[in-house]
Amino acid sequence: MLKIYNDGGRITAAITGDIDHHAARELRSALDEIIFSSRPDTLILDLEGVGFMDSSGVGLVLGRMKAVKAYGGRLILKNVGSDTAEVLRLSGLSRLIAENRTAAKN
Amino acid sequence: MKKEIVNELKTRFPALSRNEGTARAIAAAFAMQRDPTVKEIAAVKTAVSEAVTNSIDHGYRDREGFVEMTLRLFSDGTLAVHIKDKGAGIENVGEAMRPTFTTAPAEEEHSGLGFTIMESFTDKLRVRSAVGRGTDVYMEIKLKGKLPPDTEDTRDA
Numbered sequence: 001m002l003k004i005y006n007d008g009g010r011i012t013a014a015i016t017g018d019i020d021h022h023a024a025r026e027l028r029s030a031l032d033e034i035i036f037s038s039r040p041d042t043l044i045l046d047l048e049g050v051g052f053m054d055s056s057g058v059g060l061v062l063g064r065m066k067a068v069k070a071y072g073g074r075l076i077l078k079n080v081g082s083d084t085a086e087v088l089r090l091s092g093l094s095r096l097i098a099e100n101r102t103a104a105k106n
Numbered sequence: 107m108k109k110e111i112v113n114e115l116k117t118r119f120p121a122l123s124r125n126e127g128t129a130r131a132i133a134a135a136f137a138m139q140r141d142p143t144v145k146e147i148a149a150v151k152t153a154v155s156e157a158v159t160n161s162i163d164h165g166y167r168d169r170e171g172f173v174e175m176t177l178r179l180f181s182d183g184t185l186a187v188h189i190k191d192k193g194a195g196i197e198n199v200g201e202a203m204r205p206t207f208t209t210a211p212a213e214e215e216h217s218g219l220g221f222t223i224m225e226s227f228t229d230k231l232r233v234r235s236a237v238g239r240g241t242d243v244y245m246e247i248k249l250k251g252k253l254p255p256d257t258e259d260t261r262d263a
């Protein structure tokens with residue numbers, strides 16, 4: 001599931017649920033619709049509501065990062081849980097994490 | 107190091123993507139009897155998700171079929187996960203396991219990191235495959251949580 005908060009140049013997309021191969025397809029088309037219609041300077045993916053993410057989520061994040069970069073925008077990740085952070089670390093995507101959920105709590 | 111099987115669960119389900127979440131939930135529920143840590147549960151779910159997704163997405167890409175998942179818990183806390191399909195198979199397993207290797211078309215945006223993630227979240231990973239016959243992924247995850255008291259006597263000394 002996806003909730004969008006738009007304040008002009010910055011768009012936050014709050015994702016809830018598991019990001020797996022099954023969910024990735026729908027998330028991808030929903031996010032691409034926002035990217036191509038609004039072309040935000042910064043797209044923030046808020047993963048607060050994401051309890052699980054696997055390599056399909058990595059593909060989703062990478063794909064959106066490329067789409068945003070293509071017109072000079074940037075993508076950042078917010079509220080990333082520790083297990084998701086580990087998957088992102090293995091994928092070399094840790095640099096996209098702006099604020100870490102677990103770091104803030106501890 | 108002799109270890110006994112404490113419990114075993116076998117499931118078989120059609121290659122539908124919505125069963126990826128079902129398989130994760132079943133494996134996590136099975137692991138709960140060992141009172142695992144949150145981190146161990148995440149490892150179980152992630153490893154299962156990667157292997158089951160591969161069977162559904164690659165093994166049965168161009169055909170229908172079933173995925174079989176067998177879970178075994180050993181007396182020393184080892185969780186063994188066996189995921190099998192009778193799908194397309196892998197031509198070169200060594201190459202397929204390399205980070206970022208994928209045979210999926212670019213528009214599907216596969217990162218090719220499934221095996222890399224499985225490797226990282228498990229203590230043992232073995233992949234067997236034959237083209238046209240299917241793929242067999244065996245993984246072990248050591249759960250360090252405590253066994254419930256009623257099964258205490260089957261534990262290793």
Ligand SMILES: Nc1ncnc2c1ncn2[C@@H]1O[C@H](COP(=O)(O)OP(=O)(O)OP(=O)(O)O)[C@@H](O)[C@H]1O
Pocket residue numbers: 055056059156160161162164165166191193194195196202203207208209210215216217218219220221222241
């Ligand atoms: N069960 C399987 N049946 C057939 N081919 C498989 C199977 N599992 C893996 N493969 C092959 O191995 C390759 C690598 O798998 P891996 O999970 O590492 O990456 P991926 O699935 O392509 O991408 P990602 O997992 O990041 O979405 C796949 O692209 C596919 O060619």
Ligand SMILES: [Mg+2]
Pocket residue numbers: 055156159160219220221
């Ligand atoms: Mg995969």
